[in-house]
Amino acid sequence: MKQTLSARQLEEAYNACGTAVYRLAMVYLGRRADAEDVTQEVFLRLLCRAPAFADGEHRRRWLLQVTANLCRDQLRGFWRKRVTGLDDTLPAAAPEERTALDAVMALPEQYRLPIHLHYYEGYSVAEMAEILKLGQSAAKMRLKRGRELLKMELEGAL
Amino acid sequence: MNINDYRRGMDQIVPDAALKERIMNQTKKKTISARRVFAGVLAAALSIACLITAAFAASPELRTAVLSFFRLEEREHLPNSSVTPDGPDISNAEIGELVKAQYIKMDRYYGLSGGMLNSLTWSEDRKTLLDYKFWEVKDNELIPVQVDMHTNQIDVTHNGIHYQGEFWWFIHGGQLDFFTTDNRAWDEEGEHAWDWNFSLVPGRTDVLLLRLSTGTQMEYREYPLLYHLDTGETEELFAGVDPSVTEESDGTIWSDSFRLALIVGRPSDEFPNAQEWLYDRETGTLTAVNTLGGIGADTAAFADDDTLILYCFRCDEEDMIQDVTFYSYDIPSGRATKTLDAVPYYRSWDEKPSGVMTFGSRCVLISEEGQVQVVDLKTGDRTLLGGFTFRKGDSFQLNPSGNRLLYFSMNSNADSLGISQIGVADLEKGTFFAFDREGYENLHEGGIGWDDDNTVSIRASTLDNETQYLLVYQF
Numbered sequence: 001m002k003q004t005l006s007a008r009q010l011e012e013a014y015n016a017c018g019t020a021v022y023r024l025a026m027v028y029l030g031r032r033a034d035a036e037d038v039t040q041e042v043f044l045r046l047l048c049r050a051p052a053f054a055d056g057e058h059r060r061r062w063l064l065q066v067t068a069n070l071c072r073d074q075l076r077g078f079w080r081k082r083v084t085g086l087d088d089t090l091p092a093a094a095p096e097e098r099t100a101l102d103a104v105m106a107l108p109e110q111y112r113l114p115i116h117l118h119y120y121e122g123y124s125v126a127e128m129a130e131i132l133k134l135g136q137s138a139a140k141m142r143l144k145r146g147r148e149l150l151k152m153e154l155e156g157a158l
Numbered sequence: 159m160n161i162n163d164y165r166r167g168m169d170q171i172v173p174d175a176a177l178k179e180r181i182m183n184q185t186k187k188k189t190i191s192a193r194r195v196f197a198g199v200l201a202a203a204l205s206i207a208c209l210i211t212a213a214f215a216a217s218p219e220l221r222t223a224v225l226s227f228f229r230l231e232e233r234e235h236l237p238n239s240s241v242t243p244d245g246p247d248i249s250n251a252e253i254g255e256l257v258k259a260q261y262i263k264m265d266r267y268y269g270l271s272g273g274m275l276n277s278l279t280w281s282e283d284r285k286t287l288l289d290y291k292f293w294e295v296k297d298n299e300l301i302p303v304q305v306d307m308h309t310n311q312i313d314v315t316h317n318g319i320h321y322q323g324e325f326w327w328f329i330h331g332g333q334l335d336f337f338t339t340d341n342r343a344w345d346e347e348g349e350h351a352w353d354w355n356f357s358l359v360p361g362r363t364d365v366l367l368l369r370l371s372t373g374t375q376m377e378y379r380e381y382p383l384l385y386h387l388d389t390g391e392t393e394e395l396f397a398g399v400d401p402s403v404t405e406e407s408d409g410t411i412w413s414d415s416f417r418l419a420l421i422v423g424r425p426s427d428e429f430p431n432a433q434e435w436l437y438d439r440e441t442g443t444l445t446a447v448n449t450l451g452g453i454g455a456d457t458a459a460f461a462d463d464d465t466l467i468l469y470c471f472r473c474d475e476e477d478m479i480q481d482v483t484f485y486s487y488d489i490p491s492g493r494a495t496k497t498l499d500a501v502p503y504y505r506s507w508d509e510k511p512s513g514v515m516t517f518g519s520r521c522v523l524i525s526e527e528g529q530v531q532v533v534d535l536k537t538g539d540r541t542l543l544g545g546f547t548f549r550k551g552d553s554f555q556l557n558p559s560g561n562r563l564l565y566f567s568m569n570s571n572a573d574s575l576g577i578s579q580i581g582v583a584d585l586e587k588g589t590f591f592a593f594d595r596e597g598y599e600n601l602h603e604g605g606i607g608w609d610d611d612n613t614v615s616i617r618a619s620t621l622d623n624e625t626q627y628l629l630v631y632q633f
Contacts, residue, residue: 007182007506007515008553008568009605012575014181022173036177043181053604054267054626055619056574069342073351097167104164119161120168 005050013046016056017063020121024064027116028071030105038070064121065131068113103150111146118143182507183478222531223539225583225590227546230254234580236597237261237627240620246275250298253593258632260295267626270615272335274303275628284339287326295630305330310390312341312354316370316381317405321354327366327387334363334387356385360414367412368392377428382410395419398442406432413460418489420447420458434458436466436489451487451494461519461536464489469516472500479503482514484521484535497538498523510550517556522563524548532563532585541585557608561586562633564614566606575603577616582633601627 005013021042025035045066053059104115117128129139232254242265251259262268262275269276279289290307293300305328314321327336342353357367368385371378381404384393396404396419403421406429411420417439423432434447434457447458447468455468468485484498501523504513515522523531523540528547531540555564563583569576576599581592601618609615609630616629 005605006553006555007504008551009575011178011182011507012568014178016573018178018181019172022177023168023171026171027168036173036180039173039177040181050605050607052269052617054617055602055604055623057623058267059604094163094166096163097170100160100163101167101171116168120165 005047010043010047013059013063014043017060018043020060021063021067023120024067024113024116025071027105027112028068028109029074034074038067038074041070042066061127061131064117065133068132072109107146107149111142111149114139114142115146115150178507179478182505222542223588224542224544225585225588226544228589228591230256230591230593233594233596234259236595236601236629237263238597238600238620239263240622240624242625246277246293246300248295248298248300254591256591256633257593260298260630260632262295262300262628262630264626264628268628270609270628271337272330272333273610274330274335275300278337280339286324287337287339290326292330303330308387310387312368312385313390314354314368314370314383314392316383317372319352319370319372321352321370323354325356329363332363334358334366336366359384359412359416364388365393369409373428377426378408379405379429380407380409395439396421396437399437399444402431403435403444405429407435408432411460413463415463417463418460420460422457451485451492453485453494455485455487458487459516459518461486465519465536467497467519467535468494471503482516484533486536486538495538497535498533506550506553512548515554517554518560520556520560522554532583541583543583543590546590555606555608557611559611562611564606564608565590565592567592569598572599573602574618575606575616577603577606580614580631582614 018039022035022039025038026032029035029038042063046063051062053062104112107115113132114128117123117131118125123131125139125143126136128143129136132139134142230253234251234253237249243263245265246268247263249261249263251261253259269278273294275293275295277291278287280286281288290305292303292305294303307326307328309324309326312321312323312325321341323339323341325336325338327334329335336356338356341355342351351373353371355369355371357369359365359367364387366385366387368383369380370383371380373379382395384395386393399421403423406423407421408424409422411422412418419437419439421435421437423429423434425432436445436447436450436458437443448454448456450458450466450468453468453470456471457469459467459469461467466487466489468487470483470485471479472481472483474480481500481502482498483496483500485494486497487494498514498521502513504515504524505511510526512524512526512528515524519535521533521535523533528549530543530546530548532543533540549567551568551570553566553568556562557564561584563585565581565583566577567579569578577595578598579592579594581590583590600621602621602623603616603618605617606614612633614631614633618627618629619625620627
């Protein structure tokens, strides 16, 4: 279906998924400005391509998938070789919350997103694998390895 | 430290409100790019006593027709059954003897393309189309259709980049349709991305427009070639054009005859000199859009092969569009005529939205009081939607031929689109009616749009997401 996306539909998509897209970009890139740029690009793609979605969840997964691709693209750029932790412009968080955020952000890239998508966004291993374009066994391994590295009391062990 | 600390910390990470404004401003690019050509085809007569009550202003340039809004008494009763069929299933309804509605219930996600419902099965890596099924929607039945599917390869080198991949296509009922998969690739260092995609060429079933792209975001650039389906060979479209122009272009808009092209470019760090050009393939003439008519236009749209609509934006210090002035530009004579002067730009997220929505050669002008006029930007002719008041949540979409305007009203309290009312203004026949929808709150509606000049469809699913629906309306 070659549909066009109206401003209202874009707004509705942003209201529903904008924060999730931005948070995923923040987890990946760690810098507010970079996350904003990627979020803008993600919704530009939604606007320009206007794919047909089966439902809101399908749209959300597509947006997160595009976010992961764009973030990966940015990180691979020479100017993003050195990945830093969360920038200092974030809202002040309680010490233990900040420690938890820093711990996840300090994980290598391949473990950071599976942890965020599974434990924060609540996606199953299969759904997370689809978003990150991974095989299910690879997704499961990354989640397991990320959890080991975090040494965090994570719920819902695989 | 536990995962709940992470969740609470992450909950505090929210984007600035200004980011939404930035994103919503992108719609200006989209609406400008949606070039529509106005066709002079009269639709079949409707059996409704909803007539033009013509009213004319003194100046012929400002003559205004009035369409009286007619709200159907009959309401649509939407299906919401979660009983999942074994394959697609269809039911139908008529609304006010004016609209034929077809409700296609599906066990999983099906596509709609080329006027047919499709079920595609891809390999796990989504690189290969393994199986496909198609159905035509005819007389309230889904009729299986066999298609002669072809597979072609892309193997093109342009500017030192090797573009390759596979795609699938067929012709059915005189229409070409194609399917591609994810073609994006990176270099070994992962620093540069490239991609290829296709577009249909109006009136042609032997070729596709192959769009080769590099870069992302502001550095995205695109180069078009004509791809011949029978030989797999590509044909240059910009053979005589200065390469510095095409290298800085991020897309091309074609006139209906494919003779004229608007080579679009937006400046960026890497391409600071990018701008928009009008190119005539027959004469090889290349003209900067900002020089046309001596008015410094920012961008343009085709009204027809002899006429451009020139857009002049006035922006504030943050580069946000404040208002737009439109000119009709006669290409053979080089004469520009102002058709709409300094109208505010529409922003749907404003508390009480008003201003201009652009649809290529036409626009919808909404006053602060909610009065709506459709303006033909070639002639300046206006059509007032009488008896109708625009409210926040209302929206319009023009059909591909530009002669019918879809109207729909969205409930802002709904989780999805929540379309509570839907209708069509026929600008040539002079009719405008809409009907209320009952039961939309029991569906998650994810998309609405024209499939062809007479058909509108809505994608939806039940709230438990067990059953998918395609709601098709023949106006």
